[in-house]
Amino acid sequence: MKKFDVIIIGAGPGGIFSAYELAKKSTFSVAVFETGHRLEKRVCPIDGDKVKSCINCPVCSIMNGFGGAGAFSDGKYNITNDFGGSLHEYIGRGTALELMRYVDEINVSHGGDGTKMYSTAGSSLKKICMQNKLTLLSASVRHLGTDINYKVLGNLYEELKDAVEFHFDSPVEELSVAEDGFTVTSRGETYFAKKCIVSVGRSGSSWLEELCKKLEIPTNSNRVDLGVRVELPAEIFAHITNELYESKIVYRTEKFEDHVRTFCMNPNGIVVNENTNGIITVNGHSFEDPERKTENTNFALLVAKHFSLPFKDSNGYGESIARLSNMLGGGVIVQRFGDLERGRRSTEKRIAEGTVRPTLSATPGDLSLVLPKRILDGIIEMIYALDKIAPGTANDDTLLYGVEVKFYNMEVQVDEHLETRYKGLYVIGDGGGVTHSLSHASASGVFVARELLKENA
Ligand SMILES: Cc1cc2nc3c(=O)[nH]c(=O)nc-3n(C[C@H](O)[C@H](O)[C@H](O)COP(=O)(O)OP(=O)(O)OC[C@H]3O[C@@H](n4cnc5c(N)ncnc54)[C@H](O)[C@@H]3O)c2cc1C
Numbered sequence: 001m002k003k004f005d006v007i008i009i010g011a012g013p014g015g016i017f018s019a020y021e022l023a024k025k026s027t028f029s030v031a032v033f034e035t036g037h038r039l040e041k042r043v044c045p046i047d048g049d050k051v052k053s054c055i056n057c058p059v060c061s062i063m064n065g066f067g068g069a070g071a072f073s074d075g076k077y078n079i080t081n082d083f084g085g086s087l088h089e090y091i092g093r094g095t096a097l098e099l100m101r102y103v104d105e106i107n108v109s110h111g112g113d114g115t116k117m118y119s120t121a122g123s124s125l126k127k128i129c130m131q132n133k134l135t136l137l138s139a140s141v142r143h144l145g146t147d148i149n150y151k152v153l154g155n156l157y158e159e160l161k162d163a164v165e166f167h168f169d170s171p172v173e174e175l176s177v178a179e180d181g182f183t184v185t186s187r188g189e190t191y192f193a194k195k196c197i198v199s200v201g202r203s204g205s206s207w208l209e210e211l212c213k214k215l216e217i218p219t220n221s222n223r224v225d226l227g228v229r230v231e232l233p234a235e236i237f238a239h240i241t242n243e244l245y246e247s248k249i250v251y252r253t254e255k256f257e258d259h260v261r262t263f264c265m266n267p268n269g270i271v272v273n274e275n276t277n278g279i280i281t282v283n284g285h286s287f288e289d290p291e292r293k294t295e296n297t298n299f300a301l302l303v304a305k306h307f308s309l310p311f312k313d314s315n316g317y318g319e320s321i322a323r324l325s326n327m328l329g330g331g332v333i334v335q336r337f338g339d340l341e342r343g344r345r346s347t348e349k350r351i352a353e354g355t356v357r358p359t360l361s362a363t364p365g366d367l368s369l370v371l372p373k374r375i376l377d378g379i380i381e382m383i384y385a386l387d388k389i390a391p392g393t394a395n396d397d398t399l400l401y402g403v404e405v406k407f408y409n410m411e412v413q414v415d416e417h418l419e420t421r422y423k424g425l426y427v428i429g430d431g432g433g434v435t436h437s438l439s440h441a442s443a444s445g446v447f448v449a450r451e452l453l454k455e456n457a
Pocket of ligand 1: 009010011012013014015033034035036063064065066067068069070071072073074075076077084170171172173199200201202203204207274283284357401426429430431435436437439441442
């Protein structure tokens with residue numbers, strides 16, 4: 001049986017930054033097991049020509065492989081404790097911010113130099129938001145863009161590949177507690193490690209759930225966020241995106257006092273399909289490369305739904321709603337805001353006559369048949385609230401794509417070291433429900449690596 005000091009399961013941002021820190025600061029033998037392919041082999045077959053929609057590959061290249069779910073993301077790297085996860089609740093606000101800044105420095109030195117850092121500090125938008133019943137959350141954000149993000153990942157891999165043993169196309173099937181460590185089984189081989197870091201992200205949630213059941217590690221159910229992706233001419237939001245790039249704005253609805261928030265803003269970007277367990281939802285990207293910029297800006301409007309007992313399956317609820325949109329539209333549905341307000345579906349003709357050219361080929365339809373009334377009412381109220389700070393948001397031709405769903409993993413019980421009830425078994429990143437962003441997941445990876453270094457000191 002091959003033995004390592006540390007085995008890391010998952011090569012997303014969490015796993016990569018654990019591996020990076022261990023490779024740089026220790027002589028530990030480290031292996032990383034990853035379900036998906038190496039970076040350059042990660043290719044989604046959707047080409048918009050021969051393959052127009054998801055064909056449910058056995059391993060999704062968008063979600064799995066070196067770089068994890070973030071590899072083809074917009075690479076918006078937020079440095080804040082206000083959103084992106086609750087890492088600070090475990091390791092402290094100061095440490096969390098310090099680690100996020102540290103990862104940012106590594107990204108910058110591995111190809112991200114020249115990218116811009118935006119900040120809400122001193123922004124006049126804060127006051128304008130307050131005056132219109134909106135709250136602008138505080139953050140600094142580095143926008144790497146999908147292209148530079150990919151370059152940074154490539155450079156990190158080049159630097160790590162000789163110090164760390166990477167096993168791609170190697171899902172871990174079994175993890176068991178052994179004497180003085182853990183055994184891990186992948187592709188019929190069993191490996192031993194003294195310490196094990198589990199960083200399996202959203203796509204590894206079912207596997208992790210089973211593992212927690214087997215090892216009797218307590219978990220708590222979590223929330224689901226539901227909503228739409230808004231697409232409008234970039235000029236309408238330009239005064240906000242030019243200054244802040246990504247702004248997280250929260251609105252408390254008058255009708256139900258629910259919170260609706262903006263999420264994942266992509267100036268001059270594109271709207272894309274996202275496949276989660278075979279269900280097609282919507283997301284967005286943008287590029288640093290001027291040639292790939294579009295005339296539109298997109299962002300999500302999301303409402304968080306928390307459930308109380310006896311219902312525990314918040315992700316199942318989100319999936320059912322997304323399935324409904326797939327049933328009606330064969331995938332993502334698009335609707336003009338004016339059509340939604342008039343209580344009618346959008347058609348190819350109405351979309352074509354509109355002034356906003358859609359960047360995603362979606363099925364024109366009626367989102368009121370999909371989203372629960374309370375959520376849709378909240379989104380409509382928010383669009384009118386945003387219209388006050390960005391006039392034109394509530395134009396008839398503004399496009400709404402649905403549904404956008406943000407699934408959260410159940411929270412795995414870990415202590416302030418991100419260690420489970422088994423000494424030496426750590427759960428980090430989105431998989432454990434503690435983080436939901438590139439920055440928090442990466443920071444959790446560095447944090448645990450440093451915990452191992454401390455123990456060995
Ligand atoms: C389209 C898209 C855009 C996004 N944009 C942004 C953004 O701009 N900014 C931001 O902050 N966040 C963004 N996110 C979220 C961000 O990507 C995640 O928060 C982050 O990747 C989480 O990192 P992680 O390491 O915890 O998990 P992941 O990145 O999900 O990585 C987990 C890895 O573990 C592997 N794995 C799973 N199970 C196993 C197993 N049993 N054995 C071996 N390997 C396994 C998976 O294949 C995967 O590669 C985006 C996400 C998506 C999908």
